[in-house]
Amino acid sequence: MFSSAGEWVGLFADRKNDKMQNKSNTSGLISDLLPVEIYLQVVRKMLRIGICDDQLEAREALRFQLEKVLREGAEQIVYEFSTGESAVRWLEKHPGEIDLLFLDVEMKGISGMEAAGQIREFDKDICIVFVTGYTDYVFDGYKVNALDYVIKPAGIERLSEILGRVREKIFDKKDENFVFKNPEGTYRIPLENISYFYSNKRKVNVVLKEKEGKEAYSFYGKLDEVEEQLSGAFVRIHQRYLVNPRQVVHIGGDSIAVDGQALPMSRNMKEEATVRLAKAMLGGDKS
Numbered sequence: 001m002f003s004s005a006g007e008w009v010g011l012f013a014d015r016k017n018d019k020m021q022n023k024s025n026t027s028g029l030i031s032d033l034l035p036v037e038i039y040l041q042v043v044r045k046m047l048r049i050g051i052c053d054d055q056l057e058a059r060e061a062l063r064f065q066l067e068k069v070l071r072e073g074a075e076q077i078v079y080e081f082s083t084g085e086s087a088v089r090w091l092e093k094h095p096g097e098i099d100l101l102f103l104d105v106e107m108k109g110i111s112g113m114e115a116a117g118q119i120r121e122f123d124k125d126i127c128i129v130f131v132t133g134y135t136d137y138v139f140d141g142y143k144v145n146a147l148d149y150v151i152k153p154a155g156i157e158r159l160s161e162i163l164g165r166v167r168e169k170i171f172d173k174k175d176e177n178f179v180f181k182n183p184e185g186t187y188r189i190p191l192e193n194i195s196y197f198y199s200n201k202r203k204v205n206v207v208l209k210e211k212e213g214k215e216a217y218s219f220y221g222k223l224d225e226v227e228e229q230l231s232g233a234f235v236r237i238h239q240r241y242l243v244n245p246r247q248v249v250h251i252g253g254d255s256i257a258v259d260g261q262a263l264p265m266s267r268n269m270k271e272e273a274t275v276r277l278a279k280a281m282l283g284g285d286k287s
Contacts, residue, residue, distance in 0.1 A: 046074060047170060048097065048186075052081040052112070053104035053131065062102060062131065062154055069160045083107065084115030092122050096177070096188030100166050102150070105132040116144040125190055127166050178206070178230070182219040189217075191233060195259040196243040199223040209247055209259045235280075237265045237273045245280030 049066070053059045059080055066077060079098060081087035084107055091098065101119075105112040116128050130149040147169075148162050179188045187206075195209040198216075204223055205216040227234065227242050234242045237256060241263050250257035251274060255264050265273060 048076060048078045048099050050079040050098040050101045051077060052084065052087045052101060054082055054107040065154050065156060065159055068156055069163060084110040084112060088115050088118045091119055094185050095123060097185050098126060099170050100127045102129050102131050105130050120144050129162055180219045187217060194244055195247045196241060197223060197226055199240045235273050235276045237263065237269055239266060245277050248277050248281060251277055
């Protein structure tokens with residue numbers, strides 16, 4: 001059951017309690033001991049849903065209806081937010097951890113429409129469904145690329161229809177996402193948003209494109225395993241670097257430029273990497 005205490009609650013972990021008790025964030029999650037490739041295959045099958053509404057009764061009513069139509073073991077309501085502000089802050093720090101967000105339009109503080117606009121500034125892929133008691137807001141949803149809307153109280157048939165559209169959209173693109181877990185949570189990031197991976201001791205770092213300060217997310221794993229999991233979609237240029245060929249803007253003698261960042265290219269990988277990167281830059285490599 002969800003608690004009304006705090007700004008959000010996750011079924012996978014209560015992070016507030018975890019910090020107080022100094023425990024790892026693994027309750028209900030797949031074990032850290034699983035190999036990366038196995039973990040990725042399992043997580044890709046899960047549709048994760050969030051609900052944002054400032055009224056506890058409204059959240060419970062929507063959850064009650066959703067649980068009637070969710071596929072057991074494959075779909076789950078994992079987080080609840082009590083304000084638009086908390087949803088925006090949390091989603092910005094945890095990209096890809098929620099696939100579908102049911103967002104109430106009329107809330108105290110910033111409205112659901114304002115929250116959706118802020119979310120779209122850093123996440124173009126999350127499916128947003130507005131929940132409202134009025135039809136006046138329906139057309140405003142197009143401004144933030146909302147998937148659909150639900151009139152309160154939400155009916156089972158309407159929710160089933162929306163979930164069907166979300167399944168088609170999310171899982172038709174599942175091979176275009178990279179999924180990983182670290183102590184902060186589970187992330188699902190579109191491959192097109194990743195500039196490159198680099199290894200540092202036992203960790204693999206994920207660097208996103210057009211990110212100020214080249215902020216990287218990290219997880220425990222091996223770059224060899226990531227390369228194998230991506231099945232040739234990225235190019236290995238160095239023992240420590242695996243790059244997105246579509247983000248490469250220049251190939252030099254011993255380095256390449258990716259999203260404004262110069263990365264070294266090792267001698268033993270240079271020949272094959274140069275050929276593959278050149279094909280990608282010319283539009284001949286669609287892998």
